Amino acid sequence: GIQVEQSPPDLILQEGANSTLRCNFSDSVNNLQWFHQNPWGQLINLFYIPSGTKQNGRLSATTVATERYSLLYISSSQTTDSGVYFCAVERYNNNDMRFGAGTRLTVKP
């Protein structure tokens, strides 16, 4: 099956710092999503981005499908950004979205 690798596994920042999270995948995909898992376990949709670049406030994401990676940028981080960020991909003609192991982000005040 498709492999999804996220880096770094853990990231500790001071409030106000910027960060870049990476997701590498091993095959062509028709779906790529970034999620933030809140402390209660719910997965919050950040971006649906199988290709291209999107921005939403302090967050932006870029997927380079031909090179099989995606990046999530967080600018001016806040303590509320803390949590686990997951990348998930779905291959063409497959119906199971595969998740990476996540990046645990801690933003300190």
Add this chain to the structure above:
Amino acid sequence: DTGVSQDPRHKITKRGQNVTFRCDPISEHNRLYWYRQTLGQGPEFLTYFQNEAQLEKSRLLSDRFSAERPKGSFSTLEIQRTEQGDSAMYLCASSRVADTEAFFGQGTRLTVV
């Protein structure tokens, strides 16, 4: 529309008992997924429905697990003869066929004692 809804939010059961979880997807979504997540791991795919048809099942879905989606609306996931290793968060998601962006419910946290 209030998003994907799961019930119950928490379930504590004794080993050997059967449990059933319910998922109500977003109303116009015809794709429905079940995932399982253990502590410190990413969600793992269990099974997938398109309308009422169960089209894909993971090897993780042992014969103690069964899922249904009658009439292509809500879905249930039943675990028979629960084991301590079944303790996990069970997540449900839904999407449209036309675009595959998936939305997740709040999950059901199962603890088997």
